[in-house]
Amino acid sequence: MKKHLVILMSLFSSVTLFSQVGINTENPQQLFHTDGKSSAATTNPTTGVPSVAQQVDDVVITNQGRVGIGVTTPTQSLDVNGRTR
Numbered sequence: 001m002k003k004h005l006v007i008l009m010s011l012f013s014s015v016t017l018f019s020q021v022g023i024n025t026e027n028p029q030q031l032f033h034t035d036g037k038s039s040a041a042t043t044n045p046t047t048g049v050p051s052v053a054q055q056v057d058d059v060v061i062t063n064q065g066r067v068g069i070g071v072t073t074p075t076q077s078l079d080v081n082g083r084t085r
Helices: 001-018
Strands: 022-023 030-036 057-061 067-069 076-078
Touching: none
Parallel strands: 022 030, 067 076
Antiparallel strands: 030 057, 057 067
8 A cells, every 4th residue: 555655646746846837838848938929930839849930929937937038948047039128
């Protein structure tokens, strides 16, 4: 019985550790991912990694708390693709 409980607990914890939330995307790339879907050309694919053109209207928040605007893998606290003002 203890063995079954340990297996069940490990499966449950792995599911919760890798959960991701996506808005307007079936394939979230980070902890929280929104896809603006401004056009068919910029809509993220349902599988795989979005291209640079598809990331242009995306906003993500990583497990480390980094925010990416137009970038799905931010390397700074706030990572913006393009010119900021």
